[in-house]
Amino acid sequence: MNDNSPTPAKRTEPQPDPQLDTSSDSDEPAFAWMTGQPESRADRKAAEAAAVPDDAARARATSADAAPAADETADANPASAKPATVEPASVGSSTPGSSTPGSSAGGSSAAGASADEGKQTPLTGAARHQSGPYSEPLPTSALQVRPPEEEVERRNAERESAANAKPVAPRIWQVLLALFYPVILLVLAVRAVTSPLFLWIEYNRPGFPGDGYGFSTDDRMTYGSYAVDYLSNWAGPRYLGDLVNRSGASLFKDGEVSHMADVKTVILSAFGAGALLIALSIVAIAYLRRRSPGGVRRGLFAGSIVSLAIILGLGALAVLSWQQFFTEFHRIFFASGSWTFALEDTLIRLFPGQFWIDAGIVIAGLVFLVSVVTLILTWPTRRRRGLLKDDVESVEVAA
Template sequence: MNDNTSIPSRRLDPQREADEPVLDPAHDSNEPAFEWMTASPATSFTEDAPSHGAAANRSAADDGAAHRSPGIGEPADGEPAGRVQAGSRADRKAAEAAAANGPSDLPPDAGAPPSGAAPGAHYSEQLPTSALQIRPPREDVERRNAEREQAANAKPVLPRFMQVVLAVFYPVILLVLAVRAVTSPLFLWVEYHRPGFPGDGYGFNSDDRMTYGSYAVDYLSNWSGPRYLGELVNRNGEKLFQDGEVSHMADVKVVILSAFGAGALLVLLSIAVIIYLRRRSSGGVRRGLFAGSIVTLTLISALAGLALLGWEQFFTEFHRIFFASGTWTFALEDTLIRLFPGQFWIDAGIAIAGLVLLTALVTLILTWPTRRRRGLPKRAKKSRTGGGAEAESGAQAESGAEVGEDRSVRL
């Protein structure tokens, strides 16, 4: 059975040869059915002459577009119909904003596409949206950098103040501890039994002095009232201490307890300062104790010099500072003078100064600012000048070679 249906002239004939060109219906302007496949005049431009049907449709489209604003991708009035605006709407807004703000200070290649972008791609730099993207003047930048470096290099004030506090507290603490060591029965025993200590011309032996003297020393550090000494009697049943002596010992007790209390308070404050310096300042404790030991040595040396120049004057001025005039002078037969003669106070002063000096010297040695304690690198050994070192190394190398040769020969 044969198909005699005629083939339209514009359709593809399967019987045609393969090398004959194929007609594309999309480019046939006389086919209204395929007009939707052709490019719009607003987005493309062709040199082919429009047909009457296409011209009619285009005129109708132009009449409708006259009453509406141009859309995205459409040309504005007076712009050629065949030109297409490249880029997105955000790009066009950025370009319009840049044109409205005047000439830009950006470099000529600011709008160039980044390396690796596809050819023909549009690239626009992001516009500044905040003050953080505005670079401050050079003078402000330099000034801020200088202030930052100065603040980083400046040492904190509080740690240095704490070091000064520790240096001031240290000699006072050492002095109070030395006084506490002297006002003890142990020191009394050493004094009363040491060779050369003057005896009592009124009948007290070493045992009597140790017994009665221990009462007097214990009274200075306990919380008992004046009756602790006022009601003591000797072997004959007489009062051991007179009222004037008891009153003076009460005054001494106030001074001693005040000194012990101040020393305990300074110890607690010093512990707090040491804890702070250990956390906030590397080597701060060492520097504070080192300075305190120097202050202690200076102070004790000055006091020892004054005592050596005139002990009687020094002893008198010391009592005038803490006691009222006339309350601390007694007769030779009074119990306080018999228990604590002048030599006792000289030995007590030497013991206090010796303990303080010894402790300060040990502290000075332990806190001496060596390079290792300061965290500095060790100094390199100085090399010999000239070619002496090189000659010596060369001689050692030669001797080593000779030894090697001898060993090789012997082996």
């Protein structure tokens, strides 16, 4: 076989799709599967040279494999393909005085191997990172870039604050429940006073002053029931204006009927506000039971404290000066001069001053009693707060 034999003609192949052209791809290991070249050409030639037993066989293998290697390279990378060339070997030379074939072939092979080793592609940055015994991530990886310590501390603080923050809506409903509770108690206490039962207890209790103008207890109970019923029904002023006494005269004067109409407006407004607050309190209780464990207890506990503060303050003012307290109360809700009457008028005979003192005591007593019971039932004990003894001790030590 002649070492200078011409290289087989280059096979003509169809041009590849430009979108599938991998000639410009990087030599990174990540693109090796696209090019189909698991190793470089220089590495393959060095491996083939090491596998040939002698110089002559190595030369024949080199000349025989040069063309297929070139064709394969051209198929895989058409843009950068070059015709394969074979350097002439000095094997079998018959020129006198030439050096030994073995030494000549060996030197040529050693030089070729050195040249091939010199032509090996240097390792890139990614290959250097992955070629050592310890794998190291790329320094440009976004997942490995750690933010500054100040940023890390800020994010941790925000995360902890968000985890420990309590929702605003349950707190709002707790505050509303605490504000609604004393008003509801006052309205219910007023409703208990404006009833025929309380009227009967007052007229029949020992020590209640009698009427000096001729009304008996039965007359008071009959006429007083009309007045109390008028405050809670939807009848007009004629309900009282058309009443007559035993002599046939009008029972209530026009001024008395007008004042009772004003009282009815205030009472019905208070009852309506109380009913609305009761409905809102039911909504607040239902919401807190679902969203805030212990929220109902905390709201009622705060409401009972507010109720006690209000009733104790009003009671102190009433005890210090009842007449001034009664006068200022009427000035707030009624026009001046519309609520003063003579001693012989029917309203004064049915509802003397002692009646209003007793009514005030009953209202204050009912609100105080219910507030104290609520305060006791909602007192924040360890069991109600869901805390164990060890937890309480740890909280105290931390504080």
